[in-house]
Amino acid sequence: MATNTNSNAYTVIYATVLVIIVAFLLSFVSSTLKEQQGKNVKLDTKKQILRAVNVEAEDADAEFDANVKDYLFKNGSLEEVSAADFKTKYASEIKEGNFHVFVYEKNGDKKYVFPLAGNGLWGAIWGYISVESDKNTVCGVDFSHDSETPGLGAEITADKFKSQFAGKKVVKDAQVALTVVKNGNVSDAEVECDGISGGTLTSNGVRDMLQNCLKNYKEFLSASCENAAASCADTIAACTDTIAAAATAVNDSIN
Secondary structure, three states: OOOOOOOHHHHHHHHHHHHHHHHHHHHHHHHHHHHHHHHHHHHHHHHHHHHOOOOOOHHHHHHHHHHHEEEEEOOEEEEOOOOOHHHOHHHHHHOOOOOOOEEEEEEOOEEEEEEEEEEOOOOOOEEEEEEOOOOEEEEEEEEEOOOOOOOOOHHHHHHHHHHHHOOOOOEEEEEOOOOEOOOOOOOOOOEEEEEOOHHHHHHHHHHHHHHHHHHHHHHHHHHHHHHHHHHHHHHHHHHHHHHHHHHHHHHHOOO
16 A cells, blocks of 8 residues: 555654654764864863963973873862863852862973953853963963954954963052953053953953952962062061171271
8 A cells, every 4th residue: 555645644754753863863973073072172271271371382282281280279279180180161160169270380480370260241251361480470361252242352362452461460469450441541551451442341351250260369379479578578688787797897997
């Protein structure tokens, strides 16, 4: 008996079988590619961290694995994190109180990288900021976003915006002072960066992200500033003693 291809039953059965086949194929492809997708996301995260220390490596995996270690800042000290527990998203980590510090060390040069996460105008923004071995001078930054406006807020990823952070100070007067101000309104070049013209709300998002995330590392960052101040005071005291001794010697020789 010939099949009635015009019947409702035939249409429903045909559509159902087709949907099952397509769903199976999509599931198979997704399962097959899942491992590679995970590797790609990890590689992209490593590249972002390396860009924050101004490193563009041909083999980012090898460069990262050889020179970067992941730590958690807890109770005033760093606790190393296993490479197997490497994360690719840090917004949830920050919310849970897991404050990561990536230490990049190569040829005796050491830099510290801190993950950042916040909100722009239309969605999530995130990034990484690195400081020099003094734990206060910015080495570099790298920012990313989900859906900021091209030509406006999306300019947070442009070198013109990111490059101005290099050399700025994170902590000043014992407070996290690094910030972004309205375009053209920089009054303290030591800690302020120009916002994006026409992208004020996204710029404010970067400002808030820096302040909210870096305050979690204030103790880690301030410790270096306190040590530097103490070292400077010791140097001044030593110079004062030397001058006093020299003055005494001169006075004795005159007498």
